[in-house]
Every structure is written in C-alpha cells, then in structure tokens.
Amino acid sequence: MNILLIGATGGIGSALTKSLSKNHNLFIGSRNNENLSTLKNSISTVNKLDSHIVDVCKFESINTFLDEGYNSLGSINCIINCSGSLLLKPAHLTSEEEIESIFRTNVFSCFQLLKGGFKFLKDSGGSFIFFSSAASKIGLKNHEAIASAKGAVSSLVLSAASTYANYNIRINAIAPGLVDTNMTKRITSNKPSLEFSKKLHVLNRIGNGDNFIPIVNSLIDERSDWITGQTLFVDGGLSNLK
Numbered sequence: 001m002n003i004l005l006i007g008a009t010g011g012i013g014s015a016l017t018k019s020l021s022k023n024h025n026l027f028i029g030s031r032n033n034e035n036l037s038t039l040k041n042s043i044s045t046v047n048k049l050d051s052h053i054v055d056v057c058k059f060e061s062i063n064t065f066l067d068e069g070y071n072s073l074g075s076i077n078c079i080i081n082c083s084g085s086l087l088l089k090p091a092h093l094t095s096e097e098e099i100e101s102i103f104r105t106n107v108f109s110c111f112q113l114l115k116g117g118f119k120f121l122k123d124s125g126g127s128f129i130f131f132s133s134a135a136s137k138i139g140l141k142n143h144e145a146i147a148s149a150k151g152a153v154s155s156l157v158l159s160a161a162s163t164y165a166n167y168n169i170r171i172n173a174i175a176p177g178l179v180d181t182n183m184t185k186r187i188t189s190n191k192p193s194l195e196f197s198k199k200l201h202v203l204n205r206i207g208n209g210d211n212f213i214p215i216v217n218s219l220i221d222e223r224s225d226w227i228t229g230q231t232l233f234v235d236g237g238l239s240n241l242k
C-alpha cells in the first residue's frame with residue numbers, strides 16, 4: 001500500500017511511520033527537514049520511504065506535498081494527517097491570531113488534504129485518516145480553542161464520508177486522550193499536572209504513540225472497507241468513563 005503521512009516527526013506520527021514502513025511504501029511530511037532526515041535515517045526498510053517538507057497551514061504547500069507524494073509512489077491509497085497543535089486558554093484570553101492558527105493547523109489541513117487529495121483517490125478508492133480529540137466530546141477547562149477545532153474535524157469526517165462514498169473513499173478520524181509527546185511536555189513534565197491528567201483517564205495512565213498503531217493498521221486493512229464516517233476514541237476511557 002502507498003501511504004502519505006503528514007506530521008510524521010511528532011509523537012504519534014513517528015510511531016506510525018516506523019511501524020507502517022515495515023509493510024508499506026511511505027511518503028512522509030513535516031515542517032522540519034532535519035527532523036525528517038533524522039527519522040528516515042533511524043528506519044531500516046525494504047519498502048520505499050521518501051519525504052518532503054510541508055507547512056500544513058498553507059494550502060499551496062499541501063498541494064505540493066500531495067503532488068510530490070504521487071510522483072514518488074506512483075499512486076496513493078491512503079492519506080493520514082497526524083499534524084496538530086495544542087492551546088490551553090480560556091476563550092476570553094485567546095487572540096484572533098491564536099484561534100486562526102489552531103484552526104489552520106487542525107482543521108484547514110484536513111480540509112485541504114481532502115480537497116487536493118481527491119483527484120488521486122477518485123478512480124481507485126482509498127481512505128483518509130484524520131485526528132480529532134477526546135476533548136471534542138467532553139468539557140475540559142481551557143480547551144475552547146482545541147476542542148472546537150477537533151470537533152470540526154469530526155464533523156468534517158461525517159460529511160465528507162457521505163460525499164465521497166460513491167468513489168469508494170473512506171474517511172475516518174481517531175480521537176486521542178492525553179498522549180505523551182513533545183507537544184504535551186508542558187503537561188507531562190509537570191508532576192502535579194501529569195498526576196491530575198492520569199486520574200482523568202479511567203485506566204490511570206496517559207497514552208503513547210504506539211497505542212495508535214493497531215487502530216491505524218485496522219483502518220487501512222482492506223477488510224475494513226465497511227468502516228467510514230467514524231471518530232474512533234483511543235483515549236484511555238477519558239471521553240466516556242468515570
């Protein structure tokens with residue numbers, strides 16, 4: 001299978017890249033070319049593993065990434081967007097620039113991957129996998145910006161899955177709880193904050209990148225061709241258990 005993966009150098013993205021490269025051809029993207037090179041050099045695979053820098057806040061950059069990915073792999077079967085950002089502020093302290101940045105990174109990137117990626121999947125079908133958040137389902141203090149953006153991702157998945165079903169294109173999202181990544185270091189490196197966060201998850205622990213490998217492998221499996229329009233929660237019980 002030929003897979004494009006954006007956000008490859010993040011905590012979840014790097015775990016997925018290392019796992020998926022064992023059995024699939026990958027074209028990966030990130031804003032930092034040095035980090036991309038480091039990740040690629042850490043992986044030994046007989047499958048194709050190529051990369052290109054991409055700024056998910058810019059539609060033109062995403063289009064270039066898609067074109068380069070297609071040229072590299074020859075075809076595209078799946079597009080995965082692991083890019084994201086985190087902002088923990090109450091609404092009254094959130095600036096216009098901050099909310100725009102959150103939506104560009106988390107929502108606009110998914111929208112443009114659909115918009116630009118459709119032409120590569122419309123003839124043979126395929127799938128998109130986006131990342132929402134458990135914060136879109138429950139009320140967490142100071143999560144107004146990220147919760148609304150991730151809620152928009154889940155809503156986008158619902159509508160787009162209906163729109164593109166006739167082309168045999170499946171669109172799903174994964175909603176994590178708190179995951180130990182560089183992006184969440186502000187929380188995980190503070191012991192009181194970490195302990196409080198653990199208690200919000202009924203399993204009393206936060207997640208890691210490897211926790212998302214099984215669900216992604218399942219969603220890209222040809223036998224999962226009856227799953228679309230879903231937001232699947234991989235969140236340690238955060239969204240629905242007390």
